[in-house]
Amino acid sequence: MKMMDINKAFTLIEPGPVVLITTNDGVKNNIMTISWTMVVDFTPKFAITTGAWNYSYKALKEFKECVIAIPTAEQIDQVIGIGTSSGRDINKFENFGFTPEKAKNVNAPLIKECLANIECKVIDIIKKHDIIILEGIAAYFNSSRKNKQTIHAVGDGTFVIDGRKISRKKAMQSKLEGII
Numbered sequence: 001m002k003m004m005d006i007n008k009a010f011t012l013i014e015p016g017p018v019v020l021i022t023t024n025d026g027v028k029n030n031i032m033t034i035s036w037t038m039v040v041d042f043t044p045k046f047a048i049t050t051g052a053w054n055y056s057y058k059a060l061k062e063f064k065e066c067v068i069a070i071p072t073a074e075q076i077d078q079v080i081g082i083g084t085s086s087g088r089d090i091n092k093f094e095n096f097g098f099t100p101e102k103a104k105n106v107n108a109p110l111i112k113e114c115l116a117n118i119e120c121k122v123i124d125i126i127k128k129h130d131i132i133i134l135e136g137i138a139a140y141f142n143s144s145r146k147n148k149q150t151i152h153a154v155g156d157g158t159f160v161i162d163g164r165k166i167s168r169k170k171a172m173q174s175k176l177e178g179i180i
């Protein structure tokens, strides 16, 4: 093996799917793209990394709620557009052709066209590392969607599209019993 740039090491750890985070700041709905995510244990808790440089941050901090929407492969250009523009300047729902749907427990909207949506409360903000901890309180999945392939960011402008699904459920039984 050859040495590689330590600053590129993050590209070796491909995270979960790229997600869209919707918020409502009391004035309007907004969407941002997030690839830095983490599942927290076998719980409905999730960590995302973001900060005050984004318009969405103020709504997350003040209203303490959001929706995590999961886009699929054919929505890649909308995902990039949403992640390279700001709700400060445009209405992203209108601009990128997504439909806001009323959520049950939060003012942030679901995205109708996405594969799944999770209504979340912000339960902690770890300022030192710009980590926000979310707790999911309701989840929706559109099983009638033909394409369920999610998008995975490498971190250098390239993406891996979800492929083959394999099972090792039996071998992992001791870890999963009573949980899944």
Ligand SMILES: Cc1cc2nc3c(=O)[nH]c(=O)nc-3n(C[C@H](O)[C@H](O)[C@H](O)COP(=O)(O)O)c2cc1C
Pocket: 018, 030, 031, 032, 033, 034, 035, 036, 037, 049, 050, 051, 053, 054, 055, 056, 057, 079, 080, 081, 082, 083, 084, 085, 086, 087, 088, 153
């Ligand atoms: C593929 C992709 C992944 C991104 N991941 C993150 C992320 O994990 N955290 C973050 O703060 N910004 C991330 N961004 C950038 C934000 O989505 C971007 O700054 C956006 O303009 C914020 O929108 P807002 O100003 O309307 O909140 C990502 C952008 C793209 C295109």
